Amino acid sequence: xxxxxxxxxxxxxxxxxxxxxxxxxxxxxxxxxxxxxxxxxxxxxxxxxxxxxxxxxxxxxxxxxxxxxxxxxxxxxxxxxxxxxxxxxxxxxxxxxxxxxxxxxxxxxxxxxxxxxxxxxxxxxxxxxxxxxxxxxxxxxxxxxxxxxxxxxxxxxxxxxxxxxxxxxxxxxxxxxxxxxxxxxxxxxxxxxxxxxxxxxxxxxxxxxxxxxxxxxxxxxxxxxxxxxxxxxxxxxxxxxxxxxxxxxxxxxxxxxxxxxxxxxxxxxxxxxxxxxxxxxxxxxx
Numbered sequence: 001x002x003x004x005x006x007x008x009x010x011x012x013x014x015x016x017x018x019x020x021x022x023x024x025x026x027x028x029x030x031x032x033x034x035x036x037x038x039x040x041x042x043x044x045x046x047x048x049x050x051x052x053x054x055x056x057x058x059x060x061x062x063x064x065x066x067x068x069x070x071x072x073x074x075x076x077x078x079x080x081x082x083x084x085x086x087x088x089x090x091x092x093x094x095x096x097x098x099x100x101x102x103x104x105x106x107x108x109x110x111x112x113x114x115x116x117x118x119x120x121x122x123x124x125x126x127x128x129x130x131x132x133x134x135x136x137x138x139x140x141x142x143x144x145x146x147x148x149x150x151x152x153x154x155x156x157x158x159x160x161x162x163x164x165x166x167x168x169x170x171x172x173x174x175x176x177x178x179x180x181x182x183x184x185x186x187x188x189x190x191x192x193x194x195x196x197x198x199x200x201x202x203x204x205x206x207x208x209x210x211x212x213x214x215x216x217x218x219x220x221x222x223x224x225x226x227x228x229x230x231x232x233x234x235x236x237x238x239x240x241x242x243x244x245x246x247x248x249x250x251x252x253x254x255x256x257x258x259x260x261x262x263x264x265x266x267x268x269x270x271x272x273x274x275x276x277x278x279x280x281x282x283x284x285x286x
Contacts, residue, residue: 004186004196007157010037011044011195019077021045025069033067033100035226036202038093040195042103045075046089047191054087054107056194057233063226065100067093073100085109117234120268122163126179126242129161139167158200158239159183175246176208185240196239197263197272198231205259206278208247225279227256237263237271255281 013021023041028034039061046056067073074094081088086108093101130138136147163177170176180200188196206224237243244264251258257280263272 004157004182004184011040021075023073036199038101040199042091046091046105049077050087050107057108059105059231061103061229067100071095117270120264121246122244124163126161132160175248178245179242181242182239201274205276227277229276231274233272235271242266
């Protein structure tokens with residue numbers, strides 16, 4: 001999605017009845033629905049059924065089938081629990097009567113208690129870094145095919161600035177850090193902030209997981225697709241301001257890769273955590 005206004009429109013669903021909604025698709029160049037889109041739209045659908053004093057604190061989703069970008073997605077929300085402090089919802093995304101994605105999300109009234117977090121691993125300020133687009137133009141250690149793949153996955157409403165070149169090998173005990181924010185200042189409420197962040201952090205987490213472990217081999221054709229996605233929201237944040245996405249990959253095995261990301265604000269506060277597992281195997285060539 002090219003602009004914040006366009007992203008707001010994409011994530012604003014048509015209400016069919018009290019618990020059913022419909023959303024359109026971002027027309028990706030890889031001809032499948034972008035995972036961050038269906039995740040954020042499902043969260044938006046759940047938001048419409050939750051009291052206004054509650055914000056999502058955790059969500060867990062499973063990608064069941066590839067989404068068809070030519071077919072609208074219907075979201076069915078099931079109210080599982082409405083408690084004194086917590087509210088739980090399950091959302092099923094459907095196309096042509098088949099489930100393509102399932103989300104479980106928990107919402108909580110805002111409460112203050114203990115407060116502690118791991119420190120930010122930021123090594124450079126974003127102002128002195130190149131955008132991912134400009135950085136890839138100068139990269140010599142990455143094939144043109146891989147450059148096109150990385151650029152195609154960019155959710156364009158956001159700008160991303162990596163601390164290191166993509167060709168820089170990341171060891172098992174290192175993080176790949178990328179600063180990001182909206183390209184244009186946009187007024188968003190707290191729920192929209194969370195939906196925008198859910199949309200953005202699907203950006204290259206799985207691809208970076210594979211590259212981190214197989215730097216010398218990532219030019220070979222690989223099939224990479226999201227299987228499941230979990231996210232926790234810890235503190236308030238603003239996607240108009242620079243956020244640090246610090247990624248690492250604890251494991252690649254069984255034709256699957258695991259990516260973990262921590263999101264920090266400019267002050268170094270941990271605002272969210274995301275973990276994603278995906279398919280990672282060589283393409284079968286006929």
